[in-house]
Amino acid sequence: MLDILRRATRSVDQAEVYWLRETTMTCSFQSGNLEYVRHGRRSSTALRVIANGRMGAAFGESPEQRELLADATSAAKLGSHVPYGFASETPSLAADAVDPHTAVLSIDNLVGAAHEINQHIRRLAPDADPQVMCAVTTRALRIATSEGMDAEESSTQHVFRIILPFADRGTDIGAYGLALGTNWSPPSRAWLAELVEQRTWGTGPSLPVTGKLPALLSPQVSNLLLIPLIAGISGQTVAQATSPLRDKIGKPLLSSNLTVREDPICPALAHPRSFDDEGIACQPRNLIDRGMLTSYVTDLRSAFQLGQSSTGNAVRRTLFSQNIDDVPMPSVLGAVIEPGDMSYRELIAGMGDGLLVTFVRGLHSGNLVHGDFSVLVDGFRVRNGRIKGYLAKTMISGNIYDVFRHVRALSQETEATAQGALNVSALAPYILLDSVRVTVG
Amino acid sequence: MMDTLRRALQALDVDYADIRFDEERKTKLALSGRDIAQVAAYNPRGGYVRAYVRGGKAIASFSRIEEAAIVAQQTAAAARLAARHTAQAISLAPAPVLEESFLVTTEHDPRRVSLAQKNELLQHYNEAALGHAHVLTTQFFYDDSFAHRAFANTEGTAVEYEYLIATILGVLVGRRGDTAQRGLFAAGGSGDFGRLISRDEGIKRAAAELDELLGARPAQAGRFPVVLDPFGAAIFIHEAFGHRSEADLLQHNPAIRERMALGTRIGSPILNVSDDPTLPDCAGSYPVDDEGVRGRRTRLIVDGHIVGRLHSRETAAVFGEPLTGNCRAVDAGYGPIVRMSNTMIEPGVSSVGEMIASIDDGFYVAGGGGGQGGIDFTFASRWARRIRNGRLAEVVSDANLSGNLFTTLKAISMIGDDFQMIEGCDCGKGSPDGHQQFARISAGAPHIKLDVATIGGIEC
Structure with missing residues (x-):
């Protein structure tokens, strides 16, 4: 001792x-x-x-x-x-x-x-x-x-x-x-x-037109889905009744093409974990099963408030924490979005006109728990299934519980994402959204 | 401590080295609804070494003062290794040798206020917020921090300096049907505990804004004229231009650097911008930076033209420009990088009434929801209203604003005479040590009018 x-x-x-x-x-x-x-x-x-x-x-x-x-x-x-x-x-x-x-x-x-x-x-x-x-x-x-x-x-x-x-x-x-x-x-x-x-794709700026377009999100952009989703399934926001996902267990929430698992010991993720930041054993399990919400995540405190046992999801470094100074909060220790069966190049070729989004700015600024986003994006314009220059002055906006209801396909390739300041580790494929609101400055 | 640091630098075989040791004492209280989520005391401490040998650079962080000498030697050896792979030598602009202590003094020192009194004040604001029927729950945070830093370098500079800051932040959460929204409250941002007292009006304002947002429709996306309130304008200049005045973000992009050469017209002729760490009682104020260089006021834009930039000793040497004293580290775990201090749009002559009256179809945007800088930048509103036919109209939610460095500053057509500094602000930026979050900064501005800006609202 x-x-x-x-x-x-x-x-x-x-x-x-x-x-x-x-x-x-x-x-x-x-x-x-x-x-x-x-x-x-x-x-x-x-x-x-x-x-x-x-x-x-x-x-x-x-x-x-x-x-x-x-x-x-x-x-x-x-x-x-x-x-x-x-x-x-x-x-x-x-x-x-x-x-x-x-x-x-x-x-x-x-x-x-x-x-x-x-x-x-x-x-x-x-x-x-x-x-x-x-x-x-x-x-x-x-x-x-x-x-x-x-x-x-x-x-x-x-x-x-x-x-x-x-x-x-x-x-x-x-x-x-x-x-x-x-x-x-x-x-x-x-x-x-x-x-x-x-x-070589970045040969110059190429501005899309304002309107609704398909968007292919690279694995590094999976936080656009994961950060608000984690805020919504957090036992804390559920217990406080501020989560839009309260009473939504077992209900369809996102596209049936989407399965999101928690796998804290996945070797492809940064620093796999056997126990959470309160010493409770972590358990691999589904969070979203073919679009259906299957589980909330709790720490000791929110589990008590909900009358449950902790799911082993206490995390001291949540959004923007840089040290261990914060109260343990419910979060996800390693998120895995199940891949699809097409290559990301096939997804680009088949998307017609749209965007390939490789980075978003300002995700933290929106109404995260509610799922709203309105973010600047980096990436590429796609015309007739081919890359045509990089994006500039382009925002995408919407609500994740609307736009991720319509996922056309996922790539077979997956990449681990950097934790960065958002402090969520994930293994994700490219995600092709049917349509997202695009505003060009 | 200073003797230990000086001894650690003695006999190092380097061209230059410096060492810093930080000791901090922090208090944090967090409320979640009527539940006390955290009561905590913090005693972080640690050090940081930088060594330069024949243009090679090595840096290291450590936890205990007893490790200072050995870490300094290891860092010097690493710099010699780095020199073998460094074709382009890193050099430092000359800086005056400084031997001085800068200790904080304040009339209403938070260190002399008991934990119970701090808790009582926080509970008071929390209860005031929860007393509004539409407030479902709250999160309130009290933070204070006293930091003592000692810095020495091989040129003979030896300075000790302190920071003291206390802030209260409040998030009021409401829900109506499927809509959840937030109202935000912030107070403090200096070492004066008195600034946290008698701020009930701010709670009322946050509750009223939340009530309006719960009944609001999302903003319509598109390109519109926009009036920014002083908070919004302050965040705007921080994100839109401030980060690109940090020389380290320009250093490795020759095309952007050329477009931002001193003398270039980047903004409207009525735009004047400066950065000033010497202002009293602001979150971004300090006497000396973490390279032992005195902070000073730097004019960045005068009459729409770029006239200055913020520098470390490294970037000042690269650009051949004067030192500004803007090289700062968040805490002991991080090395210093170029950071803003208190960045401001200087006041103009217009009134907010004139600005609103000049717009047929646009937005009034109050800032406070956070943002992110770059050549393209974005920031979120705390609250916004439509402007129709020269008058304020309905409240809208989710009015996030974006723009481009090279076009949006030129779209400023009116600057108000109602300058305000904002309270309780911080900023994140990437560095070799990871993402340095919560650097103490502030920003200030009057109301401004942008002839056109992009609103990335949720609705078509």
């Missing part, structure tokens, strides 16, 4: 320690030039206590920090009454997510891999001006409670992010590729060749 828990049991009813240690190495090349190498070490600790039935919390860098227990106990004097307790069962750990090879990589190895990617891109496209970032993270998360739960899970992850700016540079976008995984595997030559080809 951690010393802080031993001390806590002498003065409070219950205690829970969350201790996250991360080591990250990064290198970044810009135009063939090494911009920087970075080494980051971070240790963060959250202590929650229940004292006289009330919850309090304190945060610091290490469980050894003496003031943590006193601060949390002091905070508990004002905290709310909590009629539930911390986790008492130690979950069994899923398959090891540590790649021994990744764990011992040096900064030399990273620089070498990124340099080789640069050289290969330059061979394929001598006028390309690539940005290549390579990062490796080793993470260890330990959660222990005074009730006997004590588990530690480690994982490794590598990320390659490559941007090939369009040749005319009239924009700050370009062809964008992201490759991540647990086991060290730099991007293949075929993957790089595909990216180099996508760069």
Whole structure:
């Protein structure tokens, strides 16, 4: 047992320690030039206590920090009454997510891999001006409670992010590729060749007309669906009656072409998880089954409010959190959208006139829980099934519970998405929407 | 602590290195409806090192002050490695050596207010919000933060500086039929706890806006003339231009950099924009940045022409432009990058009445829903009304606005005389360490009129 828990049991009813240690190495090349190498070490600790039935919390860098227990106990004097307790069962750990090879990589190895990617891109496209970032993270998360739960899970992850700016540079976008995984595997030559080809699509701006058009969303844009959906199935918004999905379990919500699973241990996702941020075991399950809503997601608090058990979906880093400072909230630890059976190139060829959307801006600004979106988009215009230049000054808008009711098809290719500031990991295909409102500035 | 930092830099075989250590003390209270969702105290601490050797650059973060010397040595070694792959040397603009302490003093210091009193104030606003029949639930947050930072570099600069800030944010949620909407409340954004007291009018305003939004139809999408309220205009200049005045975002895009050369006309001739971290009591105020460079007022646009840019020591060297003291880090986990401070549209001569009267068919947009910058930019309204025949008409929801850097600033045809700074604002931006969220910034503006802007409403 951690010393802080031993001390806590002498003065409070219950205690829970969350201790996250991360080591990250990064290198970044810009135009063939090494911009920087970075080494980051971070240790963060959250202590929650229940004292006289009330919850309090304190945060610091290490469980050894003496003031943590006193601060949390002091905070508990004002905290709310909590009629539930911390986790008492130690979950069994899923398959090891540590790649021994990744764990011992040096900064030399990273620089070498990124340099080789640069050289290969330059061979394929001598006028390309690539940005290549390579990062490796080793993470260890330990959660222990005074009730006997004590588990530690480690994982490794590598990320390659490559941007090939369009040749005319009239924009700050370009062809964008992201490759991540647990086991060290730099991007293949075929993957790089595909990216180099996508760069040639950006030969200049091409504005669609204002109106309704089909839109093919790239896997990196799956957050357009997932962020509002997760807000809607959150036990917190359901318990507060602010979710539009209250009383919608078992009802058709989205297109029958869409199945969304939660799979926290999916090896293709960033940092697979066996337990959530309150130490409750994570469970793979369907969230949307062929368009039908099948499950809400809860943490200890919202589960109590709904009269259920926690589904193991407590997450400390939700929308825009950058540290572990926030209250655990219900979210999804790894979303998987089931793929279709056509290639994304076939989807483009068959869509007639429309948009290929590769990035959205301003998603966080809308009425997320309600599902409304009104966002600027990057991507490409498609005319007669062929790419015709990049989008500029283009917004798409609507409500996810309208536009994702009409999904024409999904691609067979899937990609893992970056967590970014939105903090949702997903594995998603390209999604072809029948129609979305397009406004051009 | 300063001695430890200076010792860590001694005898490093580098062209330049600096080191920073942050100690922070934060309080957070969160209410969800009548439930207290969180009462917490925070003591984050950590350090950051940068080393430059023959044009190669290495950076590192660490958690404990005892690690400072070893991390500094490792970072210097990494910079030597980086130099082997660096054809284009990274250099720093010269900066004056500074040895000074900048400690915060404030009359109504939140550190002297008890947790119970802070909770009582938050509960008061929460109850006031929940007292409105159409408010289904609420989320209220109280945050205060005191940060002490020490910075030293191998040139002899050694500065200690502090930040103190307290804010209250409130989200009022209502539901009518299938429609859920939010009303937003924000107060504070400085080290003065007094600014959080007696703000009941703001709760009433947020509740009234929520009531109107619940009965509103979504905005019609299209191109319209728009009047932005001071909050909207402040967010507009932050997203539309401010981010592109941050030199690191221009550095690697030669075409955009050329289009934004100093002297270029980018806006209407009545447009003047500046950034000023020396303003008293604003969220983006500071005496010295995280490279040990003094903050100063920088004029960015004068009479519609670009006249300045925001810089770090690296970008100032690349662009050959003066230092501005805008290189900042959110906290100990992050290195400094170019950030805005308090960015403003300077006041003009028009009245909001004249602006509305000049529009036959358009929108009045109040800002506050967030936004995102780029060559194309967007931001969300907090609340909006149609303008018809020169008069304010019905309230509409979901009036998100977008535009383009090179066209929208030229569409500003009127600037008001009613300048206001906004409270409780923060900003996110990507960096080598990940996404740096919640940088303390502020922005200010009077009402402005755009002759044409894109409204990405939900309705056709």
